[in-house]
Amino acid sequence: MVQEKLTLSVIKADVGGFVGHSDVHPELLAKAEEELAKAKSSGLIIDYCRSKVGDDIALIMTHRKGTDSAEIHEFAWDTFEKATEVAKKLSQYGAGQDLLSDGFSGNIKGMGPGVAEMSFLERPSEPVLIFLADKTEPGAWNYPLYKMFCDPFNTIGLVIDPKMSMGFKLRVDDLVENKKVVFSCPEEIYDLLVFIGAPSRFVVNEVYTKETGEIAAASSTQKLNLIAGRYVGKDDPVLIVRCQSGLPAVGEVLEPFSMPHIVAGWMRGSSHGPLMPVSTKQDTPARFDGPPRVVSLGFQIADGHLIGPRDMFDDPSFDNSRQQALDMADYLRRHGPFEPARLPLEEMEYTTMPQVMARLKDRFEPAT
Ligand code: 13P
Ligand code: 13P
Ligand code: MG
Ligand code: MG
Numbered sequence: 001m002v003q004e005k006l007t008l009s010v011i012k013a014d015v016g017g018f019v020g021h022s023d024v025h026p027e028l029l030a031k032a033e034e035e036l037a038k039a040k041s042s043g044l045i046i047d048y049c050r051s052k053v054g055d056d057i058a059l060i061m062t063h064r065k066g067t068d069s070a071e072i073h074e075f076a077w078d079t080f081e082k083a084t085e086v087a088k089k090l091s092q093y094g095a096g097q098d099l100l101s102d103g104f105s106g107n108i109k110g111m112g113p114g115v116a117e118m119s120f121l122e123r124p125s126e127p128v129l130i131f132l133a134d135k136t137e138p139g140a141w142n143y144p145l146y147k148m149f150c151d152p153f154n155t156i157g158l159v160i161d162p163k164m165s166m167g168f169k170l171r172v173d174d175l176v177e178n179k180k181v182v183f184s185c186p187e188e189i190y191d192l193l194v195f196i197g198a199p200s201r202f203v204v205n206e207v208y209t210k211e212t213g214e215i216a217a218a219s220s221t222q223k224l225n226l227i228a229g230r231y232v233g234k235d236d237p238v239l240i241v242r243c244q245s246g247l248p249a250v251g252e253v254l255e256p257f258s259m260p261h262i263v264a265g266w267m268r269g270s271s272h273g274p275l276m277p278v279s280t281k282q283d284t285p286a287r288f289d290g291p292p293r294v295v296s297l298g299f300q301i302a303d304g305h306l307i308g309p310r311d312m313f314d315d316p317s318f319d320n321s322r323q324q325a326l327d328m329a330d331y332l333r334r335h336g337p338f339e340p341a342r343l344p345l346e347e348m349e350y351t352t353m354p355q356v357m358a359r360l361k362d363r364f365e366p367a368t
Contacts, residue, residue, distance in 0.1 A: 005119045006046075006304050007069070009061045010130055010238045011076040012220075013098040013113040016087025017055035021135075021233070023284045024052050025090055028083045032057050035079040044075060046304035053283045053295050054134025055093075056236045057083060060297070062304045067117040073108035080113060097233050098224065110227055114138075114220035116238045118206075123245060126301040129253050129312060131239040133275065135285050135292040136265035138175075138237040139199020140275055141219045145170070146196060147256035148241065148248045149207050149216070150185045155252040158186075163246035169213075171206040172196060173221050180205065200264060200347060209246065217241045225269075225350035234269040250298065254312055257294060260325035262332075266290040270343050270351050273332060276325035279314030291329045 018025035029050060036048040036059060049060040059076050063069070080099055087095035100112035109115050133140055147154040149168040157164045167185045172195050174180070183192040195202035207217035219239045224232045243250045260274035266288060273291040283295050297309035335341035342348070 003121050004064055005066070006122050006301070007063050007066055007072075007117060007119040008128065008240060008301075009063065009067070009069075009072055009076075009115070009117045010058060010132075010220075010240055011061075011073070011108060011113050011115050012056050012058040012132065012236065012238050013080045014056045014094065014233055014236065015080050015084040015098065016090075016092030016095040017097075018090075018092055020093050021055045021289050022286055024055055024057055025087070025092055027090060028057065028086050028092070031083045031086050032059065032079055035075075035082060036061070039075055044071065047306045049297065049299070049306050049309055051130075051132060051280075051297060051309070053132035053280075054236070054285050054293065056132065056134055058130075058132050058238060060130060060306065062301065062306060064304075067119055068107055068109070070106055073106075073115075074104050076113065077104040077108050077111070094233065100224070100228050100232065109222060112222070112224060112227065112232075114222050114235060114238050116218045116220045116240050118215045118218040118240055118242075120215055120242070122301055122303070125244070127243045127250055128299050128301060129241045129243060129250065130297045130299070130309075131241070131294055132236075132283075132297070133238070133292065133294040134236045134283065135234055135269075135273070135290045136237065136263040136275060137200065137235045138203045138219060138221045138223060139196075139201075140237060140261075140263040140265075140292070140294075141239045142196040142199045142202070142204050143259075143261045144256035145204045145207060145217060145219070145239075146189075146193070148253050150189050150192070154255050155248045157248055157252060161246070164248075166210045168216060169208045169210055170196075170204050171208070173203050173205045174201060175203060175221060175223050175226060176201050184210065215242070216247050231269060231351045234265045236265075250312075254296060257296070257313070258318065258321045260321055260328060262328070263292050264343055264347065265292045268351060270348060270353075271332075272340055272343065274325040274328040276322055276329075277313040277318050278322065280311045281314070287329065288333060291325060
């Protein structure tokens with residue numbers, strides 16, 4: 001019998017914050033859970049895990065309908081709309097924040113929610129890590145994905161596992177020009193870094209094995225401000241990474257997060273801050289609406305079922321990273337409204353800054 005491909009879809013949205021942008025009210029989570037349970041019993045999906053990070057709800061689903069399935073996307077959209085109704089009833093902050101369209105139209109990508117999906121033939125043992133981040137943008141995954149798949153100082157498997165020494169292919173999307181390019185690594189890492197070192201525009205979208213073109217990682221690349229043309233909160237991206245047996249080991253996939261690298265997001269989506277790896281118990285950004293944070297949910301997939309999650313950053317081995325992130329947060333905060341704590345001017349164009357500029361424009365006179 002030919003084995004059918006399994007699709008793993010992670011779709012997340014902020015449909016209202018409790019309180020401010022710090023958490024999700026339990027009644028919204030209960031609504032999402034109720035809808036997911038119905039979808040499972042109707043056979044639309046095989047299994048699910050209802051998750052969250054900060055003020056974002058994540059629907060983690062397995063099914064056999066492939067990526068970009070209108071049925072799955074419509075279900076996610078409807079679920080977020082139903083959760084929005086609950087959010088409105090409870091006057092949650094920014095109810096319906098990420099639902100940028102009046103109604104569903106075929107594919108949820110480009111309508112506000114963040115989407116990461118991949119289809120694959122399930123291996124005899126299929127360990128998968130799902131990362132959910134709050135108060136940051138899709139380019140936040142560039143650094144860790146580079147470390148996982150291209151850097152032997154992070155992933156020693158690239159050196160000592162013959163199944164990995166060929167390297168990987170990374171697809172990079174240009175979010176401004178709406179183009180994509182594939183880099184073959186390690187041969188092209190210098191060219192790759194020219195682009196992904198600028199994470200506000202160039203984003204690693206997918207990673208493949210070289211030999212078979214098997215999918216290894218997929219991220220969400222939707223940027224809310226580019227969709228809406230104005231400030232509507234940060235994108236708060238998601239990432240799926242398959243692990244082991246010719247792919248980076250679980251520990252190699254987690255390792256890049258020991259360095260709390262600086263990402264765009266944090267307060268009003270207008271600041272730079274360290275990405276702090278946290279347990280799901282600590283996924284509630286408070287200080288200055290942050291600092292930005294990431295949770296990691298581990299699953300073993302068994303015949304389409306999500307065995308898990310394990311809360312991967314709920315481990316003292318990340319305590320030093322958290323402490324370092326807090327020290328960096330202190331240092332950056334002391335800059336107040338000065339760059340580089342504040343994002344550069346071109347990024348501020350998507351906040352309320354143009355309104356301030358418009359108010360003052362007549363005050364400017366020729367300087368000569
Ligand atoms: P695999 O090659 O089975 O993934 O084993 C590597 C490993 O687990 C090292 O930590
Ligand atoms: P979210 O993108 O998580 O809603 O945060 C927006 C914000 O303005 C935080 O200060
Ligand atoms: Mg919010
Ligand atoms: Mg958020």
